[in-house]
Amino acid sequence: xxxxxxxxEAPITALDTRTALTxxxxxxxxxxSNVVVPKGATKLVEARASLGHDxxxxxxxxxxxxxxxxxxEDSPVFGPIAAFGSSVATGIRRVNPSYRIPLDVPVIPxxxxxxxxxxxxxxxxxIAAGVTLVFS
Amino acid sequence: MTKNILLExxxxxxxxxxxxxxxxxETSPSLQIPAGWSKLTRMIVACAVDMAAAGSAxxxxxxxxxxxxxxHDIVIAGMGGQAVQAGSxxxxxxxxxxxxxxxxxxxxxxxxxxxxACQTDTxxxxxxxxxxxxxx
Numbered sequence: 001x002x003x004x005x006x007x008x009e010a011p012i013t014a015l016d017t018r019t020a021l022t023x024x025x026x027x028x029x030x031x032x033s034n035v036v037v038p039k040g041a042t043k044l045v046e047a048r049a050s051l052g053h054d055x056x057x058x059x060x061x062x063x064x065x066x067x068x069x070x071x072x073e074d075s076p077v078f079g080p081i082a083a084f085g086s087s088v089a090t091g092i093r094r095v096n097p098s099y100r101i102p103l104d105v106p107v108i109p110x111x112x113x114x115x116x117x118x119x120x121x122x123x124x125x126x127i128a129a130g131v132t133l134v135f136s
Numbered sequence: 137m138t139k140n141i142l143l144e145x146x147x148x149x150x151x152x153x154x155x156x157x158x159x160x161x162e163t164s165p166s167l168q169i170p171a172g173w174s175k176l177t178r179m180i181v182a183c184a185v186d187m188a189a190a191g192s193a194x195x196x197x198x199x200x201x202x203x204x205x206x207x208h209d210i211v212i213a214g215m216g217g218q219a220v221q222a223g224s225x226x227x228x229x230x231x232x233x234x235x236x237x238x239x240x241x242x243x244x245x246x247x248x249x250x251x252x253a254c255q256t257d258t259x260x261x262x263x264x265x266x267x268x269x270x271x272x
Contacts, residue, residue: 052214093217130194
């Protein structure tokens with residue numbers, strides 16, 4: 001069974017706040033919203049996730065995603081994304097390659113999955129969050 | 137013998153899926169999937185930005201076009217940061233190669249693929265993206 005890759009993203013701007021990832025780059029006008037489980041898919045086999053951190057505030061923080069909805073046979077499902085820390089608020093820049101998070105979650109084709117992400121610890125600024133769900 | 141397709145390009149705006157259509161000295165390389173391929177099996181990708189502006193973004197790679205059944209969006213990295221203080225040495229934005237070794241995406245050999253990339257949320261400057269696709 002081949003794989004299907006579906007992505008959502010959004011900026012996180014607050015601490016300890018469930019932030020819905022419902023955008024997809026330029027497709028914001030179409031409101032992609034939740035991910036619909038592709039026809040023929042039976043399992044969520046992995047996630048790829050990353051963050052872009054602006055390091056606007058000297059702080060440390062950790063990030064995770066949450067999957068919920070009737071597209072999952074059992075929810076919620078969680079995954080860590082990354083953690084960061086900085087002692088100054090000037091001059092820090094960083095590329096964060098996405099990481100693979102293995103999953104083995106039965107899904108229901110045609111139903112939807114809501115992706116959200118959260119920042120824990122201390123508020124570090126504006127953090128772009130992106131999660132790809134890989135179905136098979 | 138390993139045969140692959142390599143494309144690269146620049147993203148210069150936020151929330152805009154930009155086609156990767158060049159290969160260095162080749163300004164119009166073929167975008168045709170080899171006739172014998174039925175799936176993409178592997179991908180290696182790297183990206184970085186000049187951080188001309190402070191902020192944060194997610195970089196998404198999109199595989200679509202006549203050779204692909206549907207559209208696949210994949211988070212490849214997040215990046216961001218603040219402006220460097222005047223007179224200080226700027227740390228490099230190093231985007232190491234990232235391998236996707238179990239891609240498993242169906243393709244129609246002989247048809248054309250469209251590879252696009254997008255920086256979400258904030259226009260950080262010029263993002264450089266290079267991707268190699270492998271199939272069988």
